[in-house]
Amino acid sequence: MEEKKKLLTYAGLKKLEDELHDLKVNRRKEVAGKIKExxxxxDLSENAEYDAAKDEQRDIEARIEEIEKILKNAEVVVEDEVDVDKINVGCTVKVYDEEFEEEMEFQIVGSSEANSLQGKISNESPVGKALIGRCVNDKVSVETQAGTIEYRVLEIQRSI
Structure with missing residues (x-):
């Protein structure tokens, strides 16, 4: 079964590559030192430090494998080529929340980059899916666990 492509912005790609490099070069060495120590x-049977270091080593290797899998299936969105007439991955969108009467800003990113605390929402999330393909002044209804949210698209720009 072929993996589906993971959309990434250039910044997201760079961040993953940097994390992978750090894990392979620095963290592996660090943990190997802890295990040696x-x-x-x-006696390893009752050595908590050894068990903790082995657990950390396992976590690092799992994360390396996860990042390599993401990068292998990554499709990079070139922000300079993003069409700002319609919302897509690589756009920053300003919307107006009809219910709470407030403006909000979202950056549409691939699922592996999403971070709601930083305003980065996935193109696969309910809000992201509803916004993709919409234009300025479009009204958008989003079905969420908390109920239906109504947005009006105010502005679309390239993410920088």
Whole structure:
């Protein structure tokens, strides 16, 4: 079964590549040192430091594998080529929340970059799906767990 392509912005790609480099170059060495140190303490059957270091090593290797899988299936969105007539991945969108009468701003990114605390929403999230393809002044209804949210698109621009 072929993996589906993961959309990434250039910034997201760079961030993942930097994290991968750090994990492979720095963190692996760091954990290997912890394991060596714990081994030198003798009996490994009751050595909490050894167990913790091995757990950390397992987590690092799992994250390396996860990042490599994402990068292997990544499709980079070139923000300079994003069409700002319609909302798409790589856009920053300003919307007006009809119910709470407030403006909100979202950056539409691929699912592996999403971070709602930073205003980065996935193109696969309910809000992201509803906004994709919309234009300025469009009204958008989004079905969420909390109920229906009504937005009006105010502005679309390229993410920088």
């Amino acid at each position: 714990a081994r030198e303490q003798g």
